[in-house]
Amino acid sequence: MKLKTNRRKSLVIVAFINAISTLQMVIWDANNYYIIGLMVALTVFNGLYFFLYIRSKNNEFLHELKQLTYRVENVGQYVFDQVPLGVILYDELDKIVWSNNYAKNIFAADIDNLELANVNEVLYGYLKTSKKGFEFAHEDFFYLVNHKKEEKVIYFDDITSYTKLMNRYENEKTSLGLVVLDNYDEVVKHLDEQAQNDYKRAIVDKMASWANESGIMFRTLRDGRYLILMRNETLAQICDNKFSILDTIRSIGNDDAIFTVSMGIASGYQSYVALFNRASSLVDLALSRGGDQVVIKKKDKDDFLFYGGKTNPIATQNRVRARVNAGAYERLILDSDNVIIMGHRFPDADAIGASIGLFKIATTLGKNAYIVLNKSEIDRANEVFINEILNDEQLSNYFISSVKAVELMTKNSLLVIADTQSNKLVIDQKLLRLTNRIAIFDHHRRGSDVIDATLSYTDPSVSSTAELVVDMFDYFSKRIPLTAKESSIMLSGIMLDTRRFMYNTSKKTYDAAAILKQKGADEKYVAKLLKAPLDHYYARGHLTQQARVFKTDFLIAAASPEMVYDRTEIAATADDLLNVKGIKATFVLAYIAKDEIAISARSVGDVNVQLIMESLGGGGHLTNAATRFVGNIDAAIAALEGVLEDLE
Numbered sequence: 220m221k222l223k224t225n226r227r228k229s230l231v232i233v234a235f236i237n238a239i240s241t242l243q244m245v246i247w248d249a250n251n252y253y254i255i256g257l258m259v260a261l262t263v264f265n266g267l268y269f270f271l272y273i274r275s276k277n278n279e280f281l282h283e284l285k286q287l288t289y290r291v292e293n294v295g296q297y298v299f300d301q302v303p304l305g306v307i308l309y310d311e312l313d314k315i316v317w318s319n320n321y322a323k324n325i326f327a328a329d330i331d332n333l334e335l336a337n338v339n340e341v342l343y344g345y346l347k348t349s350k351k352g353f354e355f356a357h358e359d360f361f362y363l364v365n366h367k368k369e370e371k372v373i374y375f376d377d378i379t380s381y382t383k384l385m386n387r388y389e390n391e392k393t394s395l396g397l398v399v400l401d402n403y404d405e406v407v408k409h410l411d412e413q414a415q416n417d418y419k420r421a422i423v424d425k426m427a428s429w430a431n432e433s434g435i436m437f438r439t440l441r442d443g444r445y446l447i448l449m450r451n452e453t454l455a456q457i458c459d460n461k462f463s464i465l466d467t468i469r470s471i472g473n474d475d476a477i478f479t480v481s482m483g484i485a486s487g488y489q490s491y492v493a494l495f496n497r498a499s500s501l502v503d504l505a506l507s508r509g510g511d512q513v514v515i516k517k518k519d520k521d522d523f524l525f526y527g528g529k530t531n532p533i534a535t536q537n538r539v540r541a542r543v544n545a546g547a548y549e550r551l552i553l554d555s556d557n558v559i560i561m562g563h564r565f566p567d568a569d570a571i572g573a574s575i576g577l578f579k580i581a582t583t584l585g586k587n588a589y590i591v592l593n594k595s596e597i598d599r600a601n602e603v604f605i606n607e608i609l610n611d612e613q614l615s616n617y618f619i620s621s622v623k624a625v626e627l628m629t630k631n632s633l634l635v636i637a638d639t640q641s642n643k644l645v646i647d648q649k650l651l652r653l654t655n656r657i658a659i660f661d662h663h664r665r666g667s668d669v670i671d672a673t674l675s676y677t678d679p680s681v682s683s684t685a686e687l688v689v690d691m692f693d694y695f696s697k698r699i700p701l702t703a704k705e706s707s708i709m710l711s712g713i714m715l716d717t718r719r720f721m722y723n724t725s726k727k728t729y730d731a732a733a734i735l736k737q738k739g740a741d742e743k744y745v746a747k748l749l750k751a752p753l754d755h756y757y758a759r760g761h762l763t764q765q766a767r768v769f770k771t772d773f774l775i776a777a778a779s780p781e782m783v784y785d786r787t788e789i790a791a792t793a794d795d796l797l798n799v800k801g802i803k804a805t806f807v808l809a810y811i812a813k814d815e816i817a818i819s820a821r822s823v824g825d826v827n828v829q830l831i832m833e834s835l836g837g838g839g840h841l842t843n844a845a846t847r848f849v850g851n852i853d854a855a856i857a858a859l860e861g862v863l864e865d866l867e
């Protein structure tokens with residue numbers, strides 16, 4: 220810079236001398252040779268000076284330019300080597316032609332001249348998809364990969380610190396859960412005060428130490444209800460552990476007193492109020508599914524996570540729910556124009572038996588009532604049963620078609636749903652939209668497509684909906700009269716769902732059977748109702764022959780693809796096969812229509828077939844569940860075997 224200023228100064232001086240000499244030439248005699256000589260000399264000097272000046276100026280510019288290029292190259296080299304951005308250039312054959320040091324460091328190798336596929340398979344897989352940008356984890360680092368296919372360049376942007384911060388943020392968020400002792404009161408009520416307290420203390424001790432070891436805050440909200448608070452990462456750990464605390468709690472009692480707990484845990488909700496409310500409804504869901512389980516909902520996931528559910532729900536001997544729901548049903552009946560009762564499609568003995576009980580309650584209380592039955596939808600196995608009823612002069616009057624039901628329904632009609640609570644399974648979904656007074660009576664576990672109802676009395680610990688209805692009889696303002704035939708039909712419902720008192724029975728099941736017997740139920744008539752046509756037995760025989768052992772504990776029977784079966788035939792075969800020695804669960808698959816396969820699953824109790832069927836989109840109970848599958852039977856078998864393979 221100094222040099223430049225000096226040169227500018229000298230330029231000014233030369234120009235000044237030039238100006239003076241020109242002035243002299245004008246003032247003095249122009250013929251003075253001395254002056255002319257001086258002027259020529261000055262002009263030559265000036266020209267030379269300017270020539271040299273411009274040349275030096277050019278040199279200086281070139282020099283500066285050279286300097287700059289050198290520096291840019293230097294910086295570029297530095298950027299390529301030091302700034303966390305990996306660059307890989309490759310050719311048409313997916314071979315790396317050049318990579319910078321940073322890219323080499325990512326893979327801890329000189330990757331030049333290697334084929335991309337040999338550098339990293341996972342990365343190569345991503346590159347072959349059409350995605351332009353994706354995240355890629357390698358060793359302990361995370362990269363945002365930018366793939367320019369046209370230019371055959373791959374950029375790796377190191378986002379490790381961002382990703383780690385993000386993970387930490389997610390991990391440190393709060394999960395909130397509620398824990399309830401779901402059967403404590405039932406189990407201890409016949410014990411003395413001392414034993415009751417001992418058990419309670421043992422349960423709370425186990426939970427508190429589990430919480431302590433896992434890094435969970437555990438506090439009593441009120442008797443039998445507890446709050447747990449933890450970080451998301453702790454939740455992930457206890458999920459990995461499959462909530463072994465459920466087993467720990469179950470091991471506290473003895474065979475006569477098995478204690479179970481249920482939990483609902485909410486995660487990812489911003490406000491604590493939302494977390495708490497969500498956890499409350501999750502506990503309710505756990506209880507409605509039979510308890511002894513954990514239900515988790517993360518805000519960013521649509522699915523619920525279920526853990527546990529290894530025991531069958533213990534029937535509560537407490538009849539408070541029966542009384543409360545009977546009262547509510549009576550008020551709804553008295554408040555309505557008429558009562559329309561609807562079971563599930565292809566109704567069985569339990570759906571019809573329960574419907575008849577619910578019908579008798581409504582008519583006894585003085586309302587017109589009807590049971591919906593579409594003759595076009597009757598399974599082969601239920602033909603005998605339903606024809607017997609429809610051929611009966613008196614009983615046939617109770618039933619109407621769903622078309623007729625639409626005509627009879629008013630806004631003030633009460634629609635009663637029996638033996639299902641799924642809006643997809645009812646005989647006619649149209650009826651659900653004609654009124655907003657709906658009462659549900661069911662013994663199935665709650666699925667995800669539950670009908671929105673005014674009154675919902677559902678209890679998965681009850682053997683059958685018929686039993687649930689009989690249990691309410693005591694609590695209406697009028698005594699409910701049943702004829703011998705009606706009693707027999709209700710009893711056949713209980714017998715069907717308990718496989719003739721072999722499964723899912725409780726003391727209350729026998730109480731209900733005793734009440735029906737007292738009202739005149741006739742086992743000969745029940746036997747006649749439960750008879751099946753010969754075709755049904757043939758079908759079961761065919762299915763049974765397909766049974767093969769899978770993973771030693773399971774039997775899978777898949778029908779040949781050219782045959783179409785009734786749901787009841789599939790279900791009955793799954794029941795039959797459960798009698799095979801050494802088998803813990805059975806699965807029967809068959810076409811019920813073109814491209815539609817039904818799977819029935821049964822368990823003796825060690826394996827939860829509900830969870831297995833749920834993972835295939837179905838539902839049911841621990842020992843009795845089912846699902847439907849659209850597609851071909853081989854795909855259905857593969858899907859089922861996949862789930863069974865994953866069981867521990």
Ligand SMILES: [Mn+2]
Pocket residue numbers: 569570638662683684716
């Ligand atoms: Mn049922």
